Amino acid sequence: MSSVFPNPLSSPRLLLRRLQSGDDTALCSYRSLPEVARYQGWESFGPDDTARLIESQSHSEPGVPGTWFQLAIVERATESMVGDCGLHCRQDDLRQMEVGITLAPSHQGLGYATEALGCLLDFVFGTLGKHRISAVTDAENPAAASLFRRLGFRQEAHFVEHRWYKGYWDSEFVFGLLKREWELRSPGGGARVLPHGHR
Numbered sequence: 001m002s003s004v005f006p007n008p009l010s011s012p013r014l015l016l017r018r019l020q021s022g023d024d025t026a027l028c029s030y031r032s033l034p035e036v037a038r039y040q041g042w043e044s045f046g047p048d049d050t051a052r053l054i055e056s057q058s059h060s061e062p063g064v065p066g067t068w069f070q071l072a073i074v075e076r077a078t079e080s081m082v083g084d085c086g087l088h089c090r091q092d093d094l095r096q097m098e099v100g101i102t103l104a105p106s107h108q109g110l111g112y113a114t115e116a117l118g119c120l121l122d123f124v125f126g127t128l129g130k131h132r133i134s135a136v137t138d139a140e141n142p143a144a145a146s147l148f149r150r151l152g153f154r155q156e157a158h159f160v161e162h163r164w165y166k167g168y169w170d171s172e173f174v175f176g177l178l179k180r181e182w183e184l185r186s187p188g189g190g191a192r193v194l195p196h197g198h199r
């Protein structure tokens with residue numbers, strides 16, 4: 001059966017491709033780090049979690065209501081996996097998706113997250129034709145908030161201490177971006193490498 005996902009998506013420095021069995025070592029090595037897990041939905045991430053994630057993604061498709069579609073972020077120059085990103089299709093509205101991303105600390109600060117999500121946004125709005133994408137970040141995770149602002153997301157909400165999470169009252173930002181907003185910002189699509197220092 002053919003897939004709506006072209007596998008891979010490519011940008012100047014990166015490939016976004018489906019997770020595959022050989023990704024286990026790289027995936028586990030950065031997702032298991034406390035500084036990576038700190039604002040994420042997991043407490044710990046070991047080999048069993050890695051195997052489950054890769055297995056669960058083996059036949060996944062973007063746009064299935066209520067599911068995440070996870071992709072490996074691969075550095076083209078070294079062919080190594082440096083992170084992952086995911087698209088969640090809302091159960092209540094197929095025209096909207098949520099995005100999430102994780103980079104290995106060794107590959108943060110290079111603009112890779114901006115470039116990977118730019119590429120993914122072109123796919124979601126261009127190929128899939130979705131109306132809106134949202135992202136939820138911990139209010140104490142400035143790198144994540146900066147990333148979404150840099151991509152043109154609007155901050156739509158600040159939930160203050162609205163949930164008990166990992167042992168404390170947690171605050172979160174919600175960001176949103178519409179298809180027409182992305183098209184105005186990125187006419188014709190095509191993920192770009194933003195100049196260093198760009199906000």
Ligand SMILES: CC(C)(COP(=O)(O)OP(=O)(O)OC[C@H]1O[C@@H](n2cnc3c(N)ncnc32)[C@H](O)[C@@H]1OP(=O)(O)O)[C@@H](O)C(=O)NCCC(=O)NCCS
Nearest residue numbers: 036039101102103108109110111112113114143144194197
């Ligand atoms: C959120 C996360 C992906 C952001 O990563 P990041 O490396 O800060 O984001 P980018 O890869 O886009 O890099 C941007 C930084 O690189 C710099 N940079 C260098 N070259 C660049 C380029 N060509 N284009 C854009 N930025 C560039 C920017 O100036 C910016 O630096 P600054 O943080 O000092 O301002 C990362 O912090 C992470 O994986 N955290 C752990 C997981 C997590 O919390 N995820 C959020 C869930 S939604």
